[in-house]
Amino acid sequence: MSSSDSDSDLEHLIQLSDWDTNSSDDDSDRQRVSSRIIRRVNYMQTLDDAEFTFRFRLTKPAFQLLLTELIPFVRVTSKKNYGVSPLHQLLLTLRFYALGTMLISVADFVGVSKSTAGRIMRDMSRAIARLYDKYIFVHQEGAENFYRIAGFPRVLGAIDCTHIRIQSSCQTIGEEFRNRKGYFSLNVQAVCDAELMLMNVVARWPGSTHDATIFNNSILRAQCDAGDFGNRWLLGDSAYPNRSYLLTPLLNPVTEAEIRYNESHIKTRNTIERTFGVWKRRFPVVALTLRVSISNVHAIIIATAVLHNMCRNLNLQEIPPEVELPPADNIENSGAQNMVVLDMQHRSDLINNYFTGDRDQSKIGSDLGLWIRY
Template sequence: MFSSDSESDLEVLEQLSDWESNTDSDSDGEIRAASRGYKRINFMQSLDDAEFTFRFRLNKSLVQLLLTQLMPFVRVTSARNHGVSPLHQLLLTLRFYALGTMLISVADFVGVSISTAGRIVRDISSAIANMYDEYIIVHQQSAEKFYRIAGFPRVLAAIDCTHIRIQSPCHVVGEEFRNRKGYFSLNVQAICDADLKFMNVVARWPGSAHDATIFNNSILRAQCDAGQFGNRWLLGDSAYPNRPYLLTSILTPNTGGEHRYNEAHIKTRNTIERTFGIWKRRFPVVALTMRLSLPKVQAIIIATAVLHNICRSNNLEEVPAEVELPPADIIEELQNMNVQDVSERASLINNYFS
């Protein structure tokens, strides 16, 4: 969080932007940082398990596992990072995810210049994001677990969008990223399974894009249209149109079956809201305003989603946010009543919930 009596954090964060780079000043900064002679701490030894997990959001064993996978993609010796070890590069990036926008803190934490810290965060985030296909997978094994929540059958996943706050990219296209609540954001679509793990994440649409627009232009929709997931359903809120494979709740239920359908639908769909909440608390960087260029923001969103799944798959306990997070946005989406296909929903209500 920024202090009210200092602009130093803003000045630091501006150095991260792709549109503000100065080779000479970066070089001078690198020389000054190298000349300080920081002795980097072995946090694996100096911190106990609980403190390590709180600071870096992953425990020691998961950091070691992740480090092994990242080693082929991490630069160890170059003019850009002055020999910062892969472990310290990873820990610096994880610390940035934990603190949100305080890049100056993570630079001092490991003993590097601000520009070096920015490059490390960029490189490590991109390397983790490239592991997407390994850890974020659409599968059909959660139907039984979804059913246990509220008795809703044949559920593939819950779907929703969440806004990730950013600074205005530039004056030319900036207004495209201003959402209906007035701030700049990326509107990120995700689906999750019953274990609160991401199965698909789309992080390329500006904040002004409607949830239904994002879905209609996604590969996920094309897969659903092609019948790739059989008779499974996605559960979405009223921002989405009904489809044979995407069911929403009923705005004005009348019959007992419709009320039971709504109750089961809402309880089951809540899994995606819980997933977003756990993700943002573990990695506050995606809950606060990111003052970075769009490619860096997108890499961080995907990287933290990958890390979220790693934590869930290894049953790592939730950890509270280390910084104060903004209140959760209130969902006020308006239902798009055009081209609704409610036949599948009506059939389900008549045959199952009535």
């Protein structure tokens, strides 16, 4: 093999010994398999920046950063064709996230079988998901940014659920995954900040599960009950019970103060809908129907959430999807209008003390200190 051939083959021979657990095989074994090496294109070299970003949803620098972070979790153990390099494993996985189609469509992309592509996608998705704690966490520094949206004070984050379509898992448990729109899904809960960064993602509940059930059984709810976030509020829709730390809109606002509260609440809470849109447009795999096992669906959802936050951290521009996406589903839970208001005092105090009357500029300034900083 010439040096130019080696360069075009991702230079994977350079680091092969670091990844191959069978590097002690003798020279005859290497000669026997060398004739069957599959030439794999180095898309980092053959595509320009715009084409690479469109195909793989990350810029080249972001891709290199991600690959570096994943190296401790990814290994090449197969001797056949010298295995698939970590670089190509990541390229295949990102291409699957970009297309959201069947695995066979990306298997040929790097010259592997469908079953190998499935294993690569599974292992790489789980490796990316291991970065969850680094990229997805609840912080309390966003209250002022939320306030700038519509004047709503002391907001910790906006919370809602979105449905990720899946293929029916099996006849025995399939129906619990059927949502109110009639298709199979996972109901995924997420919390975002004002910059459309995901702060919490729960991706393990079947599509028939009520939003409030997911929250009530979450670690986030336990943290809120324990007062971990001080006097900050989550903003949720009427599918959630109103609590001292989770404010919902009024179903029938009457007074001007109540109307102002609802308008501000809705505009501020809209950040979570925008976050879902940005996330699904960059990684269409979570907007289309996932035809993989439930455990792999979980990994893909968390992995793409991690990548979404990585893109936001790096200020990457939004890019259009390569495939046509279905219209967004805003599924209202059947019990939303009948949820018990568990804590009215905090919401009433906010409406009566903050949203009543005209607020001039000096009043807004004092409110910012009273209602956001304390």
